[in-house]
Amino acid sequence: MDDYxxxxxxxxxxxxxxxxxxxxxxxxKHHPDKSTIDNSSDFIKIQEARATLLDVDKREVYDRQLKxxxxxxxxxxxxxxxxxxxxxxxxxxxxxxxxxxxGLYIVDVKETTNATVADIIFSPCTNCTFHLEITxxxx
Numbered sequence: 001m002d003d004y005x006x007x008x009x010x011x012x013x014x015x016x017x018x019x020x021x022x023x024x025x026x027x028x029k030h031h032p033d034k035s036t037i038d039n040s041s042d043f044i045k046i047q048e049a050r051a052t053l054l055d056v057d058k059r060e061v062y063d064r065q066l067k068x069x070x071x072x073x074x075x076x077x078x079x080x081x082x083x084x085x086x087x088x089x090x091x092x093x094x095x096x097x098x099x100x101x102x103g104l105y106i107v108d109v110k111e112t113t114n115a116t117v118a119d120i121i122f123s124p125c126t127n128c129t130f131h132l133e134i135t136x137x138x139x
Contacts, residue, residue, distance in 0.1 A: 002045060002049070004048070004052055007026075007046060008026065008049050008050070009022055009026075012063070019050065020054065023049065023050035027050070078099060078100070080133040080134075081134055081135070083112055083136050083137065084137070086105075086107065086134070088109075093109045095112070095134075101128040101130075102127060104126045105126075105134075106123060107121065112136050119135070120133060120134065120135055120136070121133075
């Protein structure tokens with residue numbers, strides 16, 4: 001997955017004005033009609049980055065996917081499960097699953113209530129460094 005923020009040379013917290021200015025400058029610089037070098041692939045990536053980051057809904061989805069990608073790289077995943085595969089404790093209002101080390105993966109029900117289709121969360125084990133990747137499904 002391309003990092004649209006790096007492509008545009010901006011921070012993840014950048015405002016829409018900053019995104020517009022940066023992308024416009026880069027689009028002019030890399031426009032195929034303005035350059036003797038074939039920059040068409042750069043130009044297309046800049047257009048994709050601009051379109052994604054300026055659309056609030058697309059940016060939210062993109063940011064979540066980027067975060068998930070970073071988490072996958074940095075956190076060892078023990079298993080990937082659906083939320084309905086976890087046990088539920090009604091007293092604590094939490095989903096849980098036992099880790100192979102004897103620890104627990106615990107997810108508060110509040111984390112699952114605002115799920116959109118195929119949201120993914122990561123739950124760390126209480127005893128070891130493993131994480132559980134949990135796919136939430138909208139009810």
